[in-house]
Amino acid sequence: MNRVETKGLVLYNRPYREQDMLVKIFTESYGKRMFFVRHAHDSKLTSVIQPLTASSFIVNLNATGFSFIEDYRESHTFPKVNGDIFSLSYATYLLALADAALQDNVSDPALFAFLSKTLALMEQGLDIEVLTNIFEVQILSRFGVSLNFDECLVCHRVGQPLDFSYKYNGCLCPQHQHQDSHRVHVDPNVIYLLSRFQGIQFTDLETISIKSEMKQKLRTFIDQLYEEYVGIHLKAKKFIDDMAQWGHLLKDNR
Numbered sequence: 001m002n003r004v005e006t007k008g009l010v011l012y013n014r015p016y017r018e019q020d021m022l023v024k025i026f027t028e029s030y031g032k033r034m035f036f037v038r039h040a041h042d043s044k045l046t047s048v049i050q051p052l053t054a055s056s057f058i059v060n061l062n063a064t065g066f067s068f069i070e071d072y073r074e075s076h077t078f079p080k081v082n083g084d085i086f087s088l089s090y091a092t093y094l095l096a097l098a099d100a101a102l103q104d105n106v107s108d109p110a111l112f113a114f115l116s117k118t119l120a121l122m123e124q125g126l127d128i129e130v131l132t133n134i135f136e137v138q139i140l141s142r143f144g145v146s147l148n149f150d151e152c153l154v155c156h157r158v159g160q161p162l163d164f165s166y167k168y169n170g171c172l173c174p175q176h177q178h179q180d181s182h183r184v185h186v187d188p189n190v191i192y193l194l195s196r197f198q199g200i201q202f203t204d205l206e207t208i209s210i211k212s213e214m215k216q217k218l219r220t221f222i223d224q225l226y227e228e229y230v231g232i233h234l235k236a237k238k239f240i241d242d243m244a245q246w247g248h249l250l251k252d253n254r
């Protein structure tokens with residue numbers, strides 16, 4: 001066993017046997033690990049093994065099988081995100097997406113930092129749908145998907161209104177769009193925004209503002225991309241999709 005300290009974000013937990021719990025934690029230094037917590041409900045760890053809790057953990061890591069949490073130092077939650085069903089469902093989806101993208105025991109400090117920052121910005125009250133889109137676009141590479149939304153794949157010109165082609169797995173400018181009659185016919189502003197999302201800096205995030213009609217177009221196109229290139233169907237995403245149907249009832253009454 002290897003005793004170390006690492007920051008970690010709880011992805012989920014689930015009951016195990018009568019009183020114990022299995023907790024999946026995305027650790028900064030050692031990747032995604034499954035921890036066994038004995039007597040989880042009356043343990044000093046109870047509060048820090050809840051999903052969407054970030055702590056500095058002192059852990060015993062095993063190369064195979066479960067690892068163990070010995071103690072923790074700092075811990076923080078995201079109270080605003082937790083207190084709002086819309087924010088919470090999007091944050092839960094991001095955790096599930098990171099979980100799906102990560103292999104066990106493989107460290108990915110860059111993704112850890114990106115996920116932590118995205119959650120912190122949600123907590124700050126930045127646009128959750130836009131933050132989610134940016135996360136979805138940037139995490140594509142972890143699923144082995146590399147798409148270029150910056151330029152036409154034939155002539156490499158930039159600054160053109162681009163459409164997307166599944167046939168060529170890339171974008172076509174007006175001059176080359178005839179090469180795929182089944183291209184998506186997506187609003188070129190959607191492609192422009194995806195290109196921005198791919199390279200966005202955290203400081204830019206605070207100023208980005210997108211109208212709801214454009215957000216809907218982004219949602220539809222990113223869903224298509226995920227269906228075509230990633231092919232995962234997460235429960236947390238289904239919940240968001242369902243919420244779009246009934247969510248306005250809640251919003252109207254807030």
Ligand SMILES: [Zn+2]
Nearest residue numbers: 152155173176
């Ligand atoms: Zn072109």
